[in-house]
Amino acid sequence: MSEPTEAIPEPVRIPDHDLDDLAATVSRLVAENRTHGQLLDRLTSEGAEMQSAPSEQAAPASEDTQEETDPSSVFILALDDEAYAVELAALRFWVDHLVLRTYGREVTTSRPWCQQWSEHPEAVARLHALWLAWQQFTDVEAGLAGPSIWHRDHLDPALLQLRSADGPFAACTTSAARPNHRLLASPVPASEAA
Template identity: 40%
Template sequence: MPDSPTGTPAGLSEDVEDLKAQVRALTNQVNKLTQPPAADHTDQAEDQDRTNEETEEGAEGWQFPPFILLLDHAEYGAELRALVEFVEGVLVPGYLDEASADARWCHQWTQHPVAIARLHALWLAWQELTDPDTCGYAGPSTWHRDHYDPCMRELRASTGPFQGCTKGEHQIAHRMPSLVPSAWRHAGSC
């Protein structure tokens, strides 16, 4: 599926909306099947309306995972410290071999906003998919296939964020963006 200009896979937003509609329909169906039969059809209709309203309110109150580049300064610092522990404690010693022209890595990765964003997303997936209570025992395999492999292909590619970095020599300016566009911010953040 080709990507849109924003880098999101084409059709993803339609798929998400379809999934939301399916969840609402299934929730209504479960509620209908688990409620005792009502003698009065008016009560059933009111109950159904209440269920629909609760489902819609739940969808509006949905909590999205934090996008690290949009956090305020204090939250960003705390999240970055935790991310550094994951990257330096798990990824670097366990997964990242010697850097090469085909598989780049920058020891100053925290100075690359794209790397921070991708590694943070990878870490969020790790937290969810390595817990058998939330994902079963296939979670680590899913994490590798769906998250780690694509993330590393993008980060370590010759055209990735580390393209100007070579072992011991950096040819790009390592910097963090000073201002995140206001359109990216969530209401009430920062």
Template identity: 40%
Template sequence: MPESIGPRDEGDTEPVRLPDGNLEHLDATVRQLLDQSAEQARQLDNLASAPAGSPFAGFPPGPAMPAPAPAPRPILELEGEEFESEVDTLTDWVETFLMDTYGDEVSTAAPWCLQWQEHEDVLAWLHALWLAYHQHKEPDAGLAGMAVWHRDFLTHTMAAVRAPGGSLSACMTDPDRPAHRILPGPQRSARRTGASTPDTGEAPA
């Protein structure tokens, strides 16, 4: 039977020494336990703050969803800086893309105006065309998206805006002679304005 190894000095015990590899493993285990304890504490906090009966109680909150972009509005409904900013953006698109690509020669059959932004109906037409362009070039519009835009929006809009008798007919009909004139619209009727009638001199009831 082997002799038991006693302490070196009376009352003292031999210190236990572990290999370095065991120390690293023990340190990693302790860190893992601490991380698990912290995660459990977070879950308990979420559980305590969740509404009673919530099916998501105890789950960490998900990422915040971005706020939806505001729906586009007709340009004539905008005011102030919002209106000016929209006109500037639309002007860049009209002058660097639309007219460069689809602007036929200026003539009496297809007039144009370098100050087209001052014609309210033209501004509204081209803004609507611009919005439709952005919608139909998106991937969810499908492979035929731009073909639909050309057929249903571009052709009809350009025909209306540059019609021989339209809003721009008193403007530039020759590229060498720029002109700008806003044609007067229909006059309000006497009934709408409350003006006196020429026969009786009395305001209508």
């Protein structure tokens, strides 16, 4: 009796013109992986430093204190002062090393930017939301179209709002040769107007 033999699959052949695209994709993925690794290492070391810092009271965590330490939202505006500062430091790293290096086009009057963007609450909120979406859509579970969806649905609209001539940086730098930072006044809530 002869045993059935499994068919050996043919080797995958990639046309030469597709090799450049494949090599570019692999290079991009390696660079993104390196960036993610550096960010993860930095966040891990910051977290270890925070955990090793002596606390004023080393009481066992009860359910009440656990609820206080678990934020009800991951959005930066919902965080307490300490968590906000930690999240802002991580956001600043991401903005400086990924967003500005990759998408930071020339500063002009129609496309202003502020080097002190972290002092603009609207910019912090929009960039943090963009970062959260980036984390979700660049994850393997987002699928191959994840980065494209992130660009279309998150990056492009966020940059249009941030860098518009009437956006949060409207009074800030409009020429790289003349850095400027100024916070615009916000509307006064009706409860404070009277």
